[in-house]
Amino acid sequence: MKIDKSLVKSFPLFEKMPDDDLERLLSQATIRRIPAGDAVFEQGGAATHFFLLLNGRLKVTQVTPDGQQIIVRVVHPGDLFGFAKALQRLDYPGTALCVSEALALCWPTDLWPRFIDRNPQLAITALNTIGQRLDEAHTRIREMSTEEVERRVAHAVLRLSKQAGKAEDAGVRIDFPITRQDIAEMTGTTLHTVSRIMSAWESKGLVSGGRQRLLVRNVAGLKALADGAKAG
């Protein structure tokens, strides 16, 4: 299958890469279509490939020994994922589940050291990416340590609307199917609590949505909640 070079080049991660380097990179990639509901890789599986998401959405989940699940992150177009081997792991730490029909580039993890060798700039880019991800993780830890559930949910929804928001007449639509359970797993609470919170928000006109759909009608209002304004 043919790979759209200009699409890849439009991602911040690759925009600074010289054309011929990019060409070489892409020539070694294969492309893969992932239907919604399929897993790209599974927690604990051997880390044979790493990936670049071209479009669609994935969620990366982890399950605890006793069966509880959390969402580690949502993968958006332009994101690298399945990075495990680059971090000196042999297995994937989580499961990447497709929630919205996706297209991804795949490289064998063995190629990683050679890439770095040829292109040290890539190492720095990768470092920045991981660093940013670490920062996000710390933010989440800080929120879970210090904020009550409603604020955490507000933050999560705002992040989603930033990363996956599509402007509509009535507000900002989260551009992929997402359930209350998903939001619960992103914020460390239960779907019941999320449902209660979002019902309250809906009656205040902050959001609206039903089954797997979510529309933010009042971003400023949500921000106020996220920043600590008490719900009135």
Added chain:
Amino acid sequence: MKIDKSLVKSFPLFEKMPDDDLERLLSQATIRRIPAGDAVFEQGGAATHFFLLLNGRLKVTQVTPDGQQIIVRVVHPGDLFGFAKALQRLDYPGTALCVSEALALCWPTDLWPRFIDRNPQLAITALNTIGQRLDEAHTRIREMSTEEVERRVAHAVLRLSKQAGKAEDAGVRIDFPITRQDIAEMTGTTLHTVSRIMSAWESKGLVSGGRQRLLVRNVAGLKALADGAKAG
């Protein structure tokens, strides 16, 4: 001041580095003594240097806008810290506070790109380090999402005993001063709850300790708690 090369070389991070590369690295470092209670750098301050801890202990904290504090991580000898600029940040995301008289190597952050250029292996090493740190952050998120306070505290104490444990007759001593407040800030709870939990543990012979001291008397027992055994 003279720098002890063999000490640096004993850290996993540098053990694979050729001698002359290491020499060059060290020749550009300055050494700094940090008394307990002092900050190496402060949250929001310009990221002018990055560091390697030779001995002593630091805690890296963040404060929220409304004044609550969390401990992001504890820095142990051999750890790199103050990495910010390598991750494309201009400021330090947290404050590094010395809790136990420390010695650290300092490099200007400007040197980082040159280091990488000269020594691509260093980039991979750094990538692994950050990757591991990301993994730890996810572990913490998972624990905070799914586990109750007592298990989280058990996990935190076990980690400390692994990273800073010193064998003693009666058990494993945490080798630096640590308060209930500290543990609360590592686990996302209050010092009151930590105090209650540790009092209960003490009466069961799992731990002992008083003012800023902590001794784990029964590692297996704590592990059982951390793995989900109900407290009897």
Added chain:
DNA sequence: CGCTGTATTGACAACGTTCAACGGTTGTGG
């Protein structure tokens, strides 16, 4: 048309925070 997954809502229990008071230890300055 019934099944499965999603969502809503109520009642209740509990875990953990908040508020409050007190005791002990360390370190400091008169």
Added chain:
DNA sequence: CCACAACCGTTGAACGTTGTCAATACAGCG
């Protein structure tokens, strides 16, 4: 060297947020 302040730790009681249990309803899909 003693008095005092500052810090650390403990414990009790009350409250509240949030999880648990349970029942119902609705949408999509085979």
